[in-house]
Each structure stands twice: as structure tokens, then as C-alpha cells.
Amino acid sequence: MIEVEQLTKRFTQGSGRSARVVQAVDGVEFGAADGRITGLLGPNGAGKTTTLRMVAALIAPDAGRITVDGLDVATQPALALARMGVLSDARGLYPRLTARENIVYYGRLHGMSAAAANARADVLASTLDMRGLLDRRTEGFSQGERMKTALARALVHDPANIILDEPTNGLDVLATRSLRQALRRLRDDEGKCIVFSSHIMQEVERLCDHVVLVAHGRTAARGTVAELSAMAGETDFEETFVKLAFSPEERQQGAAT
């Protein structure tokens, strides 16, 4: 369970005279319950990645509060991280290590024994349908294979909360489908709390039980896909998204170009 309250973050870009202050996140809030897939939907640059990085204790927020299973991320980052599995935007693997070694390395960093981490790698390989990859070096893996390995690595310590930042980026249809199935399995069989960010509406519509619309660093709307559509008075989810996430001027500009 993840609770995010009134999160704000501003960055200074450049230095000296050319310095520019960017308000990346300006009051995002949402709750992600266990046994549900919560989708963070928003256009590029809406502040999704920054929000998720703050949840993962990688950036300290200027204001606001994040709790993971009741643990405050600001004051107990290590304990909170132990309860989270994060698949971030950057998901580089070590090319000279096998998939298994990549996974076990993270398990060991989470304090697991080598035997436990190895056993867990086998379990995850079945869940994610990647048993054939496990003992190959990750050099030369396809995007989908990389993603699976990175996901297995993020889940090695069996976290109750799973955070995925645009996990379908660069995946083909089959890989996306197989990821979707894996996430549903994790939700239904293990009751995980899953937070999933994306800028692709179809993705969110197909998968998420609860949608948080993020635009301009703010939470624009929250609810199930049906609730949001009702709120916007639209039947089409794309129309709903555009109506709720963008201002009338922006919509006109988008239509003009």
C-alpha cells in the first residue's frame, strides 16, 4: 500500500543567469491499494517519473509525504525500499553477467542469502516465462528479454509493492501482452500493490483498476476508467483523457497542429 500526499518538487536547470526553475511536480497525490493495479496516466513531462523517483527515495521531495505500508519514505528510506520493487525508467543490466547473476546480485543487496536469491530467481523465471534466459549472459538480449530480467531483478526480494515506470516502452505486442499477464498474475495470485506509469491510454485502460491522471505536475483526476469517463461525460477513454488532462487552450493547439 502506497500513499502519496501533496507532493511537490522543483528543479533548477542550468546555472548562473540562464538558470530556470522548473516545477516538475506540483501537488500530486494518490493512494495505491494492495491487490490492485494503479495506473499513473499522463502526457510526457507531466511529472510521472519524478513522482516515482521520489517514491523510490531517489529524490527528496520539497514538500509532501510518501508512505509505503505505513513507513515514511523520508525518514526510513531503507525500510521502505525493502518493501518496494522498482522497475525504473533506466533498467540497465550488467552485460557480462548472466540473467541469474543479475537477479541474485540484487537479492544479495537486499540481504538475502545466495541460496534464497537463487531459488527466488527460479520462481520468477517461471512467473515471467524466462527460464531459457536465466543462465545466458544478458549481452545481446532483446528489449523484451531485458525488461523481463530487469523486472525479475526488481522483484527478487518479493516486495509487497511494485512500481513500474513506463514498463512497456520499447516492447513489441507480444512482450507487452506477456508483461500484462505477469502483472495480473502478481495482482490476483499474490495480492501485490502495483503502481504502473504510462502515457499510453490503451495500456492503462486494459490493465488498471484505478487510474490517476497526472498533468502539469498535478493530479487532475482519480478513479476507475468508468468513473473517469462518467466524470468527463465521454464514452471514449482517449477523449476522457484529453478532456481531463489538458486545458481547453492546449486541446485547441493540439488539434490545430
Place this chain on the structure above:
Amino acid sequence: MMARAWTVYCKELVDALRDRRTLLMVVLSSVAVGPLVLVLVSQLVSGIEKRAEARMVVVQGIEHAPTLANYMARQAYTITPAPANFERLLRDSKLADPVLVVPPDFEALLARGEVPVVELMSSAGNQRAQTGSGRVFRLLRGFNQEQATLRLAVRGISPAALEAMQVEERDLANPGTRAAQLATMVPFFVLMAVLYGALNAALDTTAGERERGSLEPLLMNPAPKAALVLGKWGAVASVGMLIAVLSCLSFLPGQWLLRSETLAALFQFGLREALWFIALLLPLAGALSAVLMAIAIRCKSFKEAQANATVVILGVSLLPLVTLFNQEGAAPWHLWVPALAQSTLMGRVLKGETLVAGDVLISVAVSIALVVIGLAYVTRTLRSAALR
């Protein structure tokens, strides 16, 4: 904390050792080159020695100077006639001996008590002929002296009248010191070996990790950042130290290959020296690893880091030269400068001097300080580096 650092250490070490191609290049370039150069130098020196032992002079027109030929024969020298185009051969370094040119009227002038002029030809660009000309000079001076003594004796004057004093050469340097002249290149090679050993691993665990996009996920583990940095540094330093040890030990068998016996006797690099070298280099390997990591963590890509690391490479290769430029010899501050301190101390080991504990401790303390500063910087920068 230590368990996590150990995990990182093991992973980074496996990762670095699996990079076979890079490792092979490092081993070839830094471990094999030193002894190879040593052997080549020894071949050059043994060639010179052979020429000296051969007691051979190349002369043009020796038929005009029977007296000189007689003297040379008595000195057990063999006379080889010069090839016709000897001037070209000398210029092109194809003739390894200087050529003595005797004028046709040599014997007649000598008999009349006049001064014939002989020419000793070599070329400043021809190293081997240059070395030989000193020997021929001494031979000719001997002939002059003999002639002078004979003429004085004819007139009933003691030869002592000609020589106000007698000069005898005595070299005060013990054989060890002379060996050090040749061995001065050994510290340079092992210093570079340590640097190149640590270089690749240091850049790969910092800038390489950023470039691959694996640093951000790594920081999402609950392991303390200091543990990550400590483990990474440990692995980098271990690779550097491994290369240091290999490089020092590689000079031991290199020594058996020395062609020249005199050189082998002079160049004393035994187990004792090798162990001293290793002891001096291990702290430096740690310090260089930390410095390289601190430089590389600021770089977004491996390539950028390589360009930035050039400063360190240049420093390590140029600092030991300070002793060459500095006319006053070793100054106390040399021991406070990394790389320069190690090269100074290694030089002393080669000269057979006993190292003072205080001097060694200074260099170790400087290395430890560099490690602490470097690692603190990397730890502090790690998070912002992952995000940029």
C-alpha cells in the same frame, strides 16, 4: 554494511575479470612490455660489450702506417679494412664501428718528427659507432704516449717530465648504484601498470554504470551508498593491485633473459626488491583507484571518462620526471606527492638503500587520505550522478 560491500565487491570483481579482452590488453601492455624493453636494452649493451671484447678497429689506409699497425697488433687489436662507402654506412647507422682514416704520408711524417693527422670518423646519429670511438681514442692516445716516451728516452729525459701527474680513474659508485642507472626505467613501467590495471575497472564501475543505466536501479536497493562505493572501490583496487603484483614479478624472469653477463650482475632485481615494490605500490593502487572513480563518476559516458582520466595518466607518467629536472636531487616534498613518492622510494630500493620507515609511512598516509577523499566524493555524488 560490510556484507553488502562484500556482495558488491564480488560482483564487480567477477564483472571486471570477465572482461577478458580488456584484461588481456592490460596484461600484455603493462606486464609484458617492461621485461621486453629490459631484454632489448640488454641485447644492445651486450652487442657493445662484444665489440669491446673483440678489440677490433676499422681503418682505412693502414698500409701507410706500419708503426701504428705494429702498435695495434701488440695491443692485441685486429685491424679490419674499412669498406669503400664507409661514410654512407656510418651515416645510415649500418656500420657499427667508427672508422680511422690514415693519410698516405703518415709514416714519412712520423719518421721526420712531424705531426701526421688521422681522422676518426663516426656520426652523432650512430649510437653504436659513437660508443666505440671512445675506445679507439684511448688506443690512439696509447700510441701517442708510447711514441713520446720513446723520443724522450732517446734524448735521455725521464718520461715523468711529460706527465706532471698521473691520473687514475676510480668509480666510487658501488655496483648497485650503477645498476640503478639501467633500472630507473623499472619504476616507470610498474607505475604505469598499476594505473592501467585500475583504469578500466574504475571507469566501468562508475561512468560505465551510468552509461548503461544500471546506476539508478542499483541505488533503489536498500544497501547504503557507502557500502556500494566501498565494494566497487575494493574491486577496482584489487584489479590494480593484481596487475601491480604481476608487473613486479614479471621482472624476475625477465632478468634471466638478460644477454649481457655484466648487466645481469649489475641489474639486481631479486625477490627482495620485488616485494618492496609491491609493498610500495599497493597503497598507490588504492589511491589511484579512488581518484579515477571520483573523476569518472562525474562523466556520463565511458568515453568522456577516458578523456578526463588522461589528466591522471599524464600526472603519473610525468611526476617521476621531476627528479630528472630537479638539479638538487631528491627533495623532502617529493615524498608527499603520489606517484613521485613511490618512484623515489623504488629508486632507493634499486640502489640498495634501506628505506626509512617514516618516508614509507608518509607515502602510505597520503595514499590513504586520497582514498578517503575520493570515496567520500563518489558517495556524495552517486545519487545525483544516477539521475543526470
